[in-house]
Amino acid sequence: MTRSVFFKFLARLMMPVLLLFSLVLLLRGHNQPGGGFVGGLVGASSIVLMTLAYGADDVRARLRIDFLRAMFYGVGIALVAGLIGLIFGDAFQDAFWWKPYIQGVGRLEAGTPLLFDVGVYVVVFSVTCSIVMSMAEEGERDDVG
Amino acid sequence: MLIILPLLIPLAMGIGALIRFREVRRGVVVIGTFLNMLVCLTLLLGLQAGGMYVSQMGGHPAPYGISIVVDTLSAVMLAVTSVIAFGVVLFSRVTIDANRERFAYYPLLAFLLMGINFAFLTGDLFTLYVAFEVMLMSSFVLLTLGGERGQLEGGLKYVTLNLISSTIFLIAVGLTYAVAGTLNLADLSRRLSGIEAPGITTLLAGLFFIAFGIKAAIFPLFFWLPASYHTPPIAVTAMFGGVLTKVGIYSMWRVLGMVFPQDLVYLQPLILTIAALTMVTGVLGAIAQTEVRRLLSFHIISQIGYLLMGMGLMTEISLSGAVFFMVHVILAKTVLFFVSGITHEVQGSYYLKKLGGFQKSHPLVAILFLVGALSLAGIPPLPGFWAKLTLIRAGLEAQQYGIVAVALVVSLLTLYSMTKIWHEVFWKAKPLDIDPHPQPLPTTWRGELKPSPLAPLPDGLQRDTEGKVGMIHHAPTDPILRETLEKHVPVNPEGEGSEDQGGGAPFGDRIGFLKSTFDDQGRMGWLLAPTILLVVCIIVIGIFAEPMYQISVQAAVGVLEPEAYVQTVLFPGE
Numbered sequence: 001m002t003r004s005v006f007f008k009f010l011a012r013l014m015m016p017v018l019l020l021f022s023l024v025l026l027l028r029g030h031n032q033p034g035g036g037f038v039g040g041l042v043g044a045s046s047i048v049l050m051t052l053a054y055g056a057d058d059v060r061a062r063l064r065i066d067f068l069r070a071m072f073y074g075v076g077i078a079l080v081a082g083l084i085g086l087i088f089g090d091a092f093q094d095a096f097w098w099k100p101y102i103q104g105v106g107r108l109e110a111g112t113p114l115l116f117d118v119g120v121y122v123v124v125f126s127v128t129c130s131i132v133m134s135m136a137e138e139g140e141r142d143d144v145g
Numbered sequence: 146m147l148i149i150l151p152l153l154i155p156l157a158m159g160i161g162a163l164i165r166f167r168e169v170r171r172g173v174v175v176i177g178t179f180l181n182m183l184v185c186l187t188l189l190l191g192l193q194a195g196g197m198y199v200s201q202m203g204g205h206p207a208p209y210g211i212s213i214v215v216d217t218l219s220a221v222m223l224a225v226t227s228v229i230a231f232g233v234v235l236f237s238r239v240t241i242d243a244n245r246e247r248f249a250y251y252p253l254l255a256f257l258l259m260g261i262n263f264a265f266l267t268g269d270l271f272t273l274y275v276a277f278e279v280m281l282m283s284s285f286v287l288l289t290l291g292g293e294r295g296q297l298e299g300g301l302k303y304v305t306l307n308l309i310s311s312t313i314f315l316i317a318v319g320l321t322y323a324v325a326g327t328l329n330l331a332d333l334s335r336r337l338s339g340i341e342a343p344g345i346t347t348l349l350a351g352l353f354f355i356a357f358g359i360k361a362a363i364f365p366l367f368f369w370l371p372a373s374y375h376t377p378p379i380a381v382t383a384m385f386g387g388v389l390t391k392v393g394i395y396s397m398w399r400v401l402g403m404v405f406p407q408d409l410v411y412l413q414p415l416i417l418t419i420a421a422l423t424m425v426t427g428v429l430g431a432i433a434q435t436e437v438r439r440l441l442s443f444h445i446i447s448q449i450g451y452l453l454m455g456m457g458l459m460t461e462i463s464l465s466g467a468v469f470f471m472v473h474v475i476l477a478k479t480v481l482f483f484v485s486g487i488t489h490e491v492q493g494s495y496y497l498k499k500l501g502g503f504q505k506s507h508p509l510v511a512i513l514f515l516v517g518a519l520s521l522a523g524i525p526p527l528p529g530f531w532a533k534l535t536l537i538r539a540g541l542e543a544q545q546y547g548i549v550a551v552a553l554v555v556s557l558l559t560l561y562s563m564t565k566i567w568h569e570v571f572w573k574a575k576p577l578d579i580d581p582h583p584q585p586l587p588t589t590w591r592g593e594l595k596p597s598p599l600a601p602l603p604d605g606l607q608r609d610t611e612g613k614v615g616m617i618h619h620a621p622t623d624p625i626l627r628e629t630l631e632k633h634v635p636v637n638p639e640g641e642g643s644e645d646q647g648g649g650a651p652f653g654d655r656i657g658f659l660k661s662t663f664d665d666q667g668r669m670g671w672l673l674a675p676t677i678l679l680v681v682c683i684i685v686i687g688i689f690a691e692p693m694y695q696i697s698v699q700a701a702v703g704v705l706e707p708e709a710y711v712q713t714v715l716f717p718g719e
Binding site: 068069072075076079082083085086089090091092093094095 | 149152153156157159160163200201202203204213249252
């Protein structure tokens with residue numbers, strides 16, 4: 001299967017945009033539409049685009065992420081976010097906020113719900129990528145055979 | 146703090162079980178399930194004086210947030226499950242092959258445990274659905290992990306029927322929310338018990354009954370169970386057979402008993418009929434089977450009938466009998482699956498025809514089986530007797546003589562089919578390994594056959610190189626046994642016969658032999674330890690039936706009189 005040059009170019013152009021957009025979705029998720037799940041999906045879509053353009057092997061070789069392992073790291077992050085609430089607060093997933101004022105930027109709001117969302121982001125991102133990659137590899141194998 | 150731990154320990158265990166080093170990974174799950182067991186037993190002991198533990202996730206108050214509630218029923222279920230999980234992890238050590246282990250067997254087991262514990266912990270209908278999904282997702286993968294033909298075939302049926310059940314469950318949850326505006330069980334119990342729209346609540350109760358009924362494998366909906374449960378490795382079957390269907394029954398008690406009590410009265414004739422049919426079809430199916438795992442799978446269905454009977458009668462004594470029965474059946478069933486795993490490990494088969502002679506060769510295994518089997522059949526002083534006695538007394542008090550008669554007859558049939566296993570596997574001598582239609586021997590197996598110099602022998606017999614007549618050893622068809630045998634029995638590729646093995650055996654071989662017997666004992670230890678643990682639990686419960694019965698009554702009262710539950714969850718301050 002030969003891949004179109006235009007598509008490759010567009011995919012390269014879109015990938016950073018999609019990744020950035022996914023981060024925006026992740027960060028604003030607590031108060032506005034968005035969050036770890038949607039962010040993770042959008043982030044994974046950038047990888048999916050690259051897979052379609054360049055093929056699964058190429059992308060896997062460049063990324064060098066073990067998605068299965070990353071998935072569990074994500075669950076681990078979410079677990080830690082919940083545990084902070086359990087240990088220092090009243091209940092599991094009790095929210096803790098850290099709101100420093102940064103000169104020239106504004107008030108930063110970070111807290112355990114954000115950490116939890118980061119965990120969800122990592123899980124969704126790696127699960128989606130891992131599913132799409134293995135399907136793409138299957139397809140490529142079929143093309144050969 | 147303590148009550149969220151049965152959720153967090155398996156989660157952490159699932160993550161920890163992905164560590165690269167095999168021994169560390171195994172250590173993590175053993176320690177994790179052990180801690181989980183300690184926590185769950187502590188919870189149960191803490192509730193002996195009554196009351197319950199409540200925690201609100203994220204600190205949001207009750208009808209808005211997600212409540213985590215442990216009352217006596219939940220604590221009992223958690224405790225039994227934790228013991229089973231610990232046993233299964235020990236049992237997995239030698240029965241799960243390296244390949245399955247590499248493909249995340251232990252993390253999946255941990256997430257399965259998390260789902261089960263979550264279902265027992267939650268006090269919220271939608272979270273119960275989520276817990277079921279967590280449980281089912283892990284169980285789907287565990288069931289098909291390994292990708293054997295039978296596994297995929299059984300897995301397909303399992304997945305399809307369970308997805309239908311989940312859909313019905315979700316629809317019912319949605320309708321409940323539309324009717325009541327809340328999904329918190331305590332809040333639902335308060336709001337729906339006074340509602341003057343019997344049609345709608347009966348519809349909801351019926352939907353929940355079907356949804357949980359599929360998971361619990363009740364009479365017309367059980368076909369996925371015997372089709373799939375015998376296909377995965379025995380440790381997985383033990384976990385599934387011991388606990389999974391019981392989660393369905395638990396949810397039935399919890400949701401139908403607490404939220405729709407008046408509809409249960411309406412549905413009582415239906416439930417009792419289904420209970421009777423479940424018992425009878427299950428046990429008759431079991432009698433017809435000749436493969437141990439399938440036989441035990443049908444018994445699971447039969448026992449579900451008793452649990453359903455307890456719910457159908459819906460009196461305090463019947464439900465406490467059912468709780469008692471639940472504890473006993475989870476332990477006994479897992480013991481029986483473990484024993485069948487041990488017999489398979491030793492003789493390489495699950496077929497009654499091919500097994501035999503265990504009473505002589507492994508008397509300890511025979512005793513372990515006997516305890517499990519007699520308890521299942523209901524012989525005093527084992528817990529199965531007390532549980533059935535309570536259930537039958539409840540049936541007599543409620544004047545439901547039909548179901549009582551069925552329960553008694555089914556007990557007898559259970560005893561009959563247990564006797565069948567006992568006779569075939571333990572009493573009967575090990576059948577000679579003579580194949581009625583011998584195939585040509587594979588050349589890699591014990592060398593090539595020399596052409597016989599004398600007249601042809603009867604089928605199944607051969608002459609060795611010295612001219613002695615002996616049995617033909619066929620290569621076992623079971624891949625695991627063949628693997629073990631090939632490891633331990635030296636193969637002569639040159640076809641030299643038995644001459645070299647006697648006198649001139651090199652010293653190294655003897656060390657190898659010693660090592661292999663030592664390994665075998667180690668393997669046996671990993672198999673026997675969890676079985677003995679569960680058997681001891683059964684015997685202890687049988688002896689201390691009185692305190693166990695008190696706990697069961699407390700659990701049953703908690704479901705039948707949900708006022709305390711509602712009060713504690715919704716108005717913790719007062």
